[in-house]
Amino acid sequence: MEQLKLSILGVSSAIPLSNRSPSAQFLAIGNAHFLIDCGEGTQVKLRQHRIGFGRIKHILISHLHGDHFYGLVPLLSSLQLLDRQAPLYIYGPAKLEEAVRQQLEITDSIISYPLHFKVLEASKKSLIFESDHLEVHSFPLRHGIECFGFLFQEKPLPLKMNKTELAKHSIPVAEIRRIKAGANWINPEGETIANEELTFPSEAPLSYAYVTDSLPVKHLHRVFKGIDLLYHEATFLSTEADRALKTHHSTAAQAAEIAEICKAQNLLIGHFSIRYKSLKPLLEEAAAHFANSHIAREGYAFTIDRKIRLLESEKENSYS
Amino acid sequence: MEQLKLSILGVSSAIPLSNRSPSAQFLAIGNAHFLIDCGEGTQVKLRQHRIGFGRIKHILISHLHGDHFYGLVPLLSSLQLLDRQAPLYIYGPAKLEEAVRQQLEITDSIISYPLHFKVLEASKKSLIFESDHLEVHSFPLRHGIECFGFLFQEKPLPLKMNKTELAKHSIPVAEIRRIKAGANWINPEGETIANEELTFPSEAPLSYAYVTDSLPVKHLHRVFKGIDLLYHEATFLSTEADRALKTHHSTAAQAAEIAEICKAQNLLIGHFSIRYKSLKPLLEEAAAHFANSHIAREGYAFTIDRKIRLLESEKENSYS
Numbered sequence: 001m002e003q004l005k006l007s008i009l010g011v012s013s014a015i016p017l018s019n020r021s022p023s024a025q026f027l028a029i030g031n032a033h034f035l036i037d038c039g040e041g042t043q044v045k046l047r048q049h050r051i052g053f054g055r056i057k058h059i060l061i062s063h064l065h066g067d068h069f070y071g072l073v074p075l076l077s078s079l080q081l082l083d084r085q086a087p088l089y090i091y092g093p094a095k096l097e098e099a100v101r102q103q104l105e106i107t108d109s110i111i112s113y114p115l116h117f118k119v120l121e122a123s124k125k126s127l128i129f130e131s132d133h134l135e136v137h138s139f140p141l142r143h144g145i146e147c148f149g150f151l152f153q154e155k156p157l158p159l160k161m162n163k164t165e166l167a168k169h170s171i172p173v174a175e176i177r178r179i180k181a182g183a184n185w186i187n188p189e190g191e192t193i194a195n196e197e198l199t200f201p202s203e204a205p206l207s208y209a210y211v212t213d214s215l216p217v218k219h220l221h222r223v224f225k226g227i228d229l230l231y232h233e234a235t236f237l238s239t240e241a242d243r244a245l246k247t248h249h250s251t252a253a254q255a256a257e258i259a260e261i262c263k264a265q266n267l268l269i270g271h272f273s274i275r276y277k278s279l280k281p282l283l284e285e286a287a288a289h290f291a292n293s294h295i296a297r298e299g300y301a302f303t304i305d306r307k308i309r310l311l312e313s314e315k316e317n318s319y320s
Numbered sequence: 321m322e323q324l325k326l327s328i329l330g331v332s333s334a335i336p337l338s339n340r341s342p343s344a345q346f347l348a349i350g351n352a353h354f355l356i357d358c359g360e361g362t363q364v365k366l367r368q369h370r371i372g373f374g375r376i377k378h379i380l381i382s383h384l385h386g387d388h389f390y391g392l393v394p395l396l397s398s399l400q401l402l403d404r405q406a407p408l409y410i411y412g413p414a415k416l417e418e419a420v421r422q423q424l425e426i427t428d429s430i431i432s433y434p435l436h437f438k439v440l441e442a443s444k445k446s447l448i449f450e451s452d453h454l455e456v457h458s459f460p461l462r463h464g465i466e467c468f469g470f471l472f473q474e475k476p477l478p479l480k481m482n483k484t485e486l487a488k489h490s491i492p493v494a495e496i497r498r499i500k501a502g503a504n505w506i507n508p509e510g511e512t513i514a515n516e517e518l519t520f521p522s523e524a525p526l527s528y529a530y531v532t533d534s535l536p537v538k539h540l541h542r543v544f545k546g547i548d549l550l551y552h553e554a555t556f557l558s559t560e561a562d563r564a565l566k567t568h569h570s571t572a573a574q575a576a577e578i579a580e581i582c583k584a585q586n587l588l589i590g591h592f593s594i595r596y597k598s599l600k601p602l603l604e605e606a607a608a609h610f611a612n613s614h615i616a617r618e619g620y621a622f623t624i625d626r627k628i629r630l631l632e633s634e635k636e637n638s639y640s
Contacts, residue, residue, distance in 0.1 A: 015398045018367040040394045041361040047338040066427050070394045074360045077386050078335045099426040106419040107386050
């Protein structure tokens with residue numbers, strides 16, 4: 001799949017509503033999948049979005065406020081009852097494992113599939129997952145308690161071969177891998193053939209950043225720049241800026257400023273206070289500062305195709 | 321309100337589905353209200369049923385399997401965020417308080433409204449709540465771990481006065497209370513006027529029993545008899561009787577037999593295994609043994625009026 005697909009399972013802050021669930025997202029980037037935060041009810045949302053539990057291999061928890069992880073133990077229990085065998089990797093703050101183990105113990109629950117906890121590094125941007133195609137980093141946010149953002153970046157894709165030129169220069173097959181990686185070719189006559197003559201540029205790698213429950217972090221542009229999609233919390237309107245500051249949250253305007261500073265291609269705002277029955281004013285406030293702002297609409301999936309490079313959305317949860 | 325109203329918030333066993341939630345019910349009997357079990361997502365179901373959080377004063381937890389209480393801490397947290405002041409009473413197995421406190425501690429959550437835990441008595445039927453109008457008892461079930469059923473019974477209602485007869489016998493106002501309670505009247509001439517001459521019979525008190533997660537308990541007729549409404553788990557069909565036995569659950573036929581033995585007026589079956597996409601076979605199996613069997617249909621409210629005495633149902637959750 002040459003795309004990034006983000007399913008929005010929940011965007012409510014703190015208190016859920018009839019039609020607004022606590023934080024959870026499911027990201028498919030290339031062939032890798034990540035459940036990001038896991039508020040109460042996430043397992044039902046996954047089902048409603050028709051995201052098979054078998055696709056869950058990595059769960060990332062931003063911080064230990066209940067609206068971001070109270071759905072985790074129920075999900076782990078269901079996976080057990082469904083006879084999961086595959087290992088599961090959970091990334092989160094230091095105390096997450098204790099929280100999970102306590103709850104499992106009190107219900108006499110045994111998890112028999114391999115469950116691996118990875119403690120996130122509180123002080124700096126850190127690589128937490130790497131495959132041939134992808135890197136995932138965590139980075140610290142500012143929320144009163146330990147809280148993390150996550151950055152998902154495809155690795156640079158191999159260059160595409162210009163077969164006509166390769167044939168013309170009679171380049172041996174053994175050299176192709178080096179040239180794909182960007183090397184020039186020195187022919188038997190000692191002549192240098194520039195890589196650009198032998199290749200076509202590859203597509204730019206896709207990238208996504210998840211920033212929730214934080215005061216605006218101005219230096220985020222040093223963590224990521226020019227990403228395709230930024231999800232940034234926008235719990236409040238600027239009229240509630242004092243409250244945002246006091247509760248360690250951001251306003252829609254601040255989320256948009258971060259998107260601007262980080263040169264994001266697209267911004268999704270979420271984690272809305274229940275005081276806002278309509279989300280339109282939040283979108284308007286963000287869009288005034290950053291044109292490509294969108295509501296992270298619950299029940300929808302947002303996709304960016306690696307070739308087309310446009311943010312598209314479609315309803316994925318027919319129950320919501 | 322001269323009725324019993326039971327809102328079915330969830331009837332799934334163990335694993336929730338897109339359209340089936342873990343156990344939770346809200347009972348209004350007269351002017352008293354009880355939340356019975358509190359599986360994951362109960363707070364959202366309460367909102368969808370338009371049951372105001374202010375009506376929650378007593379929460380009864382049958383046992384410490386996650387599908388019966390994982391929604392409790394999230395609900396307590398939301399009540400805190402919504403600035404609840406009123407005390408809350410929670411009834412459950414001994415370890416429930418520890419489970420709740422652990423989770424609150426790990427999220428640095430402080431509950432500032434008064435939170436009272438009452439440990440249920442494992443060995444026998446016990447009075448757990450009493451008001452002028454109502455008694456609530458817990459009683460032990462058979463589920464491998466400590467597990468409780470709950471019985472809600474209105475107290476006998478005062479007799480209705482036959483005003484014509486009262487006037488005829490010139491009965492002093494001071495005597496009315498005694499006569500309402502059933503006493504005869506001895507007039508100044510020493511004659512006894514039988515209570516039945518002075519009064520009309522009162523309506524029979526309403527009653528409800530909640531029996532979930534249990535093997536069939538044949539002696540339940542010694543705990544309650546002739547109740548208006550019995551909710552009994554029916555996790556499996558009889559074709560899965562072995563599995564029911566092994567997992568300490570009941571079949572639909574067994575639930576119906578208990579209803580028969582206890583001379584219940586109406587039976588609601590619930591707590592369905594996810595293997596049953598359609599619930600019709602479960603209803604058919606129950607109804608073959610007990611005619612007044614009904615599916616505890618999620619999203620519906622069931623009512624029995626004290627005068628009319630018929631079980632009625634209506635859709636209450638427009639989201640489900």
